[in-house]
Amino acid sequence: MKLMLKRIHTYFYRYSVAFFFILCWPVLYLLGKNPKHYQYINKFRRGIAFVSSAVAGIFYRATYEEPIDWNRTYVICPNHTSNLDVSAVSTNLHNNHCFIGKEELLDNYVLNFFFNTIDITVNRDSKMSSFRAFKLAAEKLKEGVSVVIFPEATIPDVYPPTLHQFKNGPFRLAIEMKVPIIPVTSLDTWKVLWDTGKEFGSRPGICDIFVHKPIETAHLTLDDADALRNQVYNIIDKKLQQA
Numbered sequence: 126m127k128l129m130l131k132r133i134h135t136y137f138y139r140y141s142v143a144f145f146f147i148l149c150w151p152v153l154y155l156l157g158k159n160p161k162h163y164q165y166i167n168k169f170r171r172g173i174a175f176v177s178s179a180v181a182g183i184f185y186r187a188t189y190e191e192p193i194d195w196n197r198t199y200v201i202c203p204n205h206t207s208n209l210d211v212s213a214v215s216t217n218l219h220n221n222h223c224f225i226g227k228e229e230l231l232d233n234y235v236l237n238f239f240f241n242t243i244d245i246t247v248n249r250d251s252k253m254s255s256f257r258a259f260k261l262a263a264e265k266l267k268e269g270v271s272v273v274i275f276p277e278a279t280i281p282d283v284y285p286p287t288l289h290q291f292k293n294g295p296f297r298l299a300i301e302m303k304v305p306i307i308p309v310t311s312l313d314t315w316k317v318l319w320d321t322g323k324e325f326g327s328r329p330g331i332c333d334i335f336v337h338k339p340i341e342t343a344h345l346t347l348d349d350a351d352a353l354r355n356q357v358y359n360i361i362d363k364k365l366q367q368a
Contacts, residue, residue, distance in 0.1 A: 128325070128326060130326070131322075131325065131326025131327055131328055132322075132326040133326075134181065134326060134327050134328055134329070135318065135322035135323075135326045135327040137181055138177070138178070138181040138183065138318070138322075138327055141177040141178075141180045141181050142173065142174075142177040142235060143234070143235060144177070145173045145176055145177045145180075146173055146177075146235045146238075149169050149172075149173060152169065153166060153169055153238065156169070156242075157238065157241075157242045163242055163243045164221045166239070166242055166243050167215075167221055167222065167223075167243055170215060170239060170243075171215050171216055174211070174212035174215055174216050175212075175216050178209070178212055181327075181329065182328075182329025182330070183209065183317055183318075183327075183329060183330060183331075183332065184330075184331050184332070185209075185212065185213045185216045185217060185331075185332050185334070186331050186332070186333050186334075187213075187217035187333075187334050187335075187336055188333070188334075188335050188336070189335075189336045190335070190336065190337045190338045191338045193219075193307070193336065193339065195218075195219045195220040196220075197304075197305065197339075198220075198266055198269050198270070198271050198304050199220075199271045199272075199304055199305050199306065199307045199339060200266070200271070200272050200274065200295050200296075200298055200299040200302075200304055200305075200306045200307070201214070201218065201222065201271055201272070201273045201274070201306075201307045201309060202273075202274060202275070202276045202291075202295050202306060202307065202308055202309065202357055202361075203273070203275060203308075203309035203310070203311050203334070204275070204276075204277060204288055204309075204310060204311050204361050204365070205275040205277050205279065205280050205281075205311070206280060206281065206286040206311055206314055206315035206319065206320075207280070207311070207314035207315045207317070207318050207319055207320065207332075208280075208318060208320065208321050208322065209314045209317060209318050209332055210275070210311050210314055211224060213311060213314055213332045213334050214273060214309060214311075214334065215273075217334060217336065218271070218273070220271055221269065221270050221271065222270060222271040222272065222273055223243050223244050223245060223262075223265055223270055223271075223272055223273065224239075224244045224245070224272075224273045224274075225244070225245045225246075225247055225258055225262060225272065225273070225274045225275075226240065226244060226245070226246060226247070227246070227247060227248075227249055227278075227279070228246045228247060228248045228249075228254070230246065231246060245258050245261050245262060245265070245272075246258070249278060249279075255294065259294055259297075259298055262274075262298055263298065263301065263302055266298075266302045266304055267302070272295075272298070274294065274295040274298075276291035276292055276294075276295050276296075276354070276357070276358075277289040277290070277291060277292075278292050280320050282320075284315075284319055284324075284325070285315065286315050286319065288358070288361065288362050288365060290358075291354050291357065291358050293350055293351070293354055296350045296351075296353040296354045296357070297347060297350045299342045299353070300342045300345045300346065300347055300349065300350055300353065301347065303342060303343045304342065305339035305340060305341050305342060306339065306340050306342060306353070306357065307336065307337065307338075307339050307340075308337040308340070308357045308360045308361050309334055309335070309336050309337065309361075310334060310335040310337065310360075310361045310364040310365060310368075311332070311334050312332075312333040312334060312335060312364070312365070312368045313332060313333055313368070314332040314334075316330065317329075317330040317331075317332050335364055337360055337361075337364075340353070340356065340357070
């Protein structure tokens, strides 16, 4: 019975997202016609994520290691355990940003709009697709748009989730573009909704994330990419172990 209620909650949450997205659709459609207005799409997404989650009793709470200068551009690297991670991160980043996500997400009616406007898709099995995605990400950074990349590249398929090995892409990108990298630890979103919620459902609750202080990369070279990757991995892993 408990599992059934949690699965019902998952559907309620999904319909809540769809409802508020459709409610905002006319404005989003108009904004999507002009790239100059993409920054406003980001603000609408933040609002949709907050309201649709709140209606389902899900809230996001961020703790910052130190104040972040949101006037700067960053590569932001969170760990990934839940479909809620995108909402948890986007509602607590106070700048213009985009996500890099897997191509399969284009099948989602809501996400399809964002990936065709402000976000970037990548086919993880194609080196050419990865090259194009990171080239687009570099252009975004040049334009002052921060880029959010989940360095695990996927949600771990074990429960409870464990931190998987990080890919090198985000760290090479940060070094090449000489922008700081911000590690973000998603502490317990998986307890509210793990993965898509298909297996264990979801429940109302508070999702906590910890935003670590930025790591400067201006003094680094591409030879330091592995060390930077390991540094970010250890920062997030240590925070998860503390939690």
